[in-house]
Amino acid sequence: MKYFYYFLIMVAFFQPQEILAESKKNSFKIAVLYDDEFLLHNTGLNHPENPNRISHTINFLKKEYRFKAHLIWPSFDYAPIDIINLVHSETYINLVKRESERLNKTIATLSTGDTVISEKSYQVARKSVGAMIEGIDQIMQGHVSQAFAFSRPPGHHALRDKGMGFCIFNNIAIAAKYLQKKYGVNRVLIVDFDVHHGNGTQDIFYSDNSVFYFSIHQHPFYPGTGRPSERGVGDGYGFTLNIDLPKGAGDKEFIAGLTEQLIPAMDQFKPDFILVSAGLDAHDNDLLGQLSYSNIGYSKATDILLSLAKKYSMNRVMFVLEGGYEPINNKESAESILNMMISKYSN
């Protein structure tokens, strides 16, 4: 009987504390926005922007035990046209619908530029924007403070009336507009570390002083824009900041760009929300990119962005996949980014 009382004491004093500690450790959640429909945007055989880019990462995240406690997987719908219309003209939205839906198990190039489409591409592109809406709703309604959208097609090259560079709708630009329209968020920072300059995003906000666009990318490279001299126009002057890096540049240049240029700029701008165009094609040995960031570089960059979010935006950050053409690199970079989110906030 004596031992039974000892047992009760043990239960009362030790186990609850352990449970408490464990539940505190596991209470930090990140919303992952993914839908199997993203795999239906068919770009044909051997196209670099293909479903394997994300399916490899998703399979890993779903089975990896240490992520189970921290990732939530909300479902979401196609973005309504009026939300896509916050960035894109109705004429362009209808063009994408018409050119995509007339294809029957074949592929074609979107008439506005170098973007392969197929029968389901319009529908999948709407779902990709749907991921933005859900991620922002999850954050702004307080369910999580961080999200990562593994969506395709990507978006940062898409202009108001023109898809290009594998992009149909500019997901991240629509996300910024949606934040402002639905939640009245004043100042949005978009950080773009894809190896390519996000010409579409820059163009959409070029004269806007409420959305700060920061890009660090390879130059000379596709699409050719993104020189440091491009700083915005009119009211938007000073709210675009470009760093172009030569072929071969790596973590040192990446992190220096963030610490020496982005941080001081944000001490002035003070963003209310941070969106990240997380292209992973600046990773060493990417199929298209020629920079050489490592997984450690992505981890350090995430640390810097999360510190900015802690200082200015109540930890609110959404990462959105752009490019990244080696499935194993994508998986490893995504793992580094998510691990940093978890270790920074769950302790």
Ligand SMILES: [Zn+2]
């Ligand atoms: Zn890219």
